[in-house]
Amino acid sequence: MSALPIDNKLMLDGIEIAFEPGDTILEAATRAHRYIPHLCWHPEFGAHGSCRLCTVKVNGRSAAACTTRATPGAEVQSHTDELDAGRKTLLQMLFVEGNHFCPSCEKSGNCLLQATAYEMGMEGPHFEEFYPDRPLDASHPELLLDTNRCILCGLCVRASHAEGKDVFAIGGHGLKTRLLIAGASGRLGDSGLSASDRAASICPVGAILPKRRGFAVPIGARRYDLASAAEEIEGPAVEGGAP
Ligand code: SF4
Numbered sequence: 001m002s003a004l005p006i007d008n009k010l011m012l013d014g015i016e017i018a019f020e021p022g023d024t025i026l027e028a029a030t031r032a033h034r035y036i037p038h039l040c041w042h043p044e045f046g047a048h049g050s051c052r053l054c055t056v057k058v059n060g061r062s063a064a065a066c067t068t069r070a071t072p073g074a075e076v077q078s079h080t081d082e083l084d085a086g087r088k089t090l091l092q093m094l095f096v097e098g099n100h101f102c103p104s105c106e107k108s109g110n111c112l113l114q115a116t117a118y119e120m121g122m123e124g125p126h127f128e129e130f131y132p133d134r135p136l137d138a139s140h141p142e143l144l145l146d147t148n149r150c151i152l153c154g155l156c157v158r159a160s161h162a163e164g165k166d167v168f169a170i171g172g173h174g175l176k177t178r179l180l181i182a183g184a185s186g187r188l189g190d191s192g193l194s195a196s197d198r199a200a201s202i203c204p205v206g207a208i209l210p211k212r213r214g215f216a217v218p219i220g221a222r223r224y225d226l227a228s229a230a231e232e233i234e235g236p237a238v239e240g241g242a243p
Pocket residue numbers: 149150151152153154155156157179202203204205207208
C-alpha cells in the first residue's frame with residue numbers, strides 16, 4: 001500500500017508534487033515543471049476558467065486545474081487518453097469557430113493555440129468550418145486587431161483591467177460572443193490602448209499584433225519552434241526516454 005502524501009503535496013499522474021499554500025493545481029503543476037494544457041491561463045493574471053483545456057480529474061471528478069485549489073493528498077489525473085481526446089475536441093472547435101489560417105498568420109510559431117494543437121496531436125479541424133464574418137480593426141496607428149483569430153481567452157481584458165484602462169471586454173452569448181472595445185466608436189484607434197501596454201502584447205494568438213513588424217523572426221526560429229508548449233514547462237524530452 002502506498003503511503004498517502006502529507007502536507008502540501010498531491011499526486012499528479014502518479015507522481016508526487018509539492019505545492020504552496022493557495023496554489024491552484026495548474027500553478028502547482030507549473031511550479032513542479034509538469035505541463036497541463038491551457039489557453040486562457042497566464043501566470044501574470046488571475047484564472048478565467050473559460051477554455052477548459054486544463055480540465056483534469058481530481059479524486060475522480062472533472063475540474064479546471066486553473067481554478068481548483070491544490071489540496072494535500074489529492075489524486076490528479078491530467079494526461080489520460082480521455083482527457084487529451086477532450087482537449088483535442090475543444091481545440092478543433094476553437095479552430096472552426098474562428099478563422100485560423102496558420103500558414104499566413106504572423107503569429108505562426110509563436111501561437112499558443114497552434115502549439116497546443118500540435119501538443120494534442122491535432123491533425124485537422126474534424127468539424128465543418130464556420131467561416132464566421134468577423135471584423136478586422138486597423139484603426140490604431142501601432143496595433144492591429146484581427147478578431148478572426150480571437151479565442152476569447154480574456155487575457156487582454158484582464159491585462160487592460162490591471163492597467164486601469166479597461167480597453168477590452170467580452171460581450172454577447174454563444175456563437176455571438178465577441179471581443180468588445182470600450183468607447184463610443186468601438187474602434188481600437190479611439191481607445192486608450194498603447195502599444196507598450198501589457199494588454200497589447202499578452203494575446204496568446206495572433207489577434208492583437210504590432211504593425212510594421214511582420215515576420216521579424218523567421219519561421220523556424222520562433223518560440224514554439226525552439227521548444228514545444230510542454231517542453232517550455234517540462235524541459236526538452238530526453239532522447240530514448242519514456243514517451
Ligand atoms: Fe484573448 Fe487575444 Fe482574444 Fe484578447 S484578443 S480575448 S488576448 S485571444
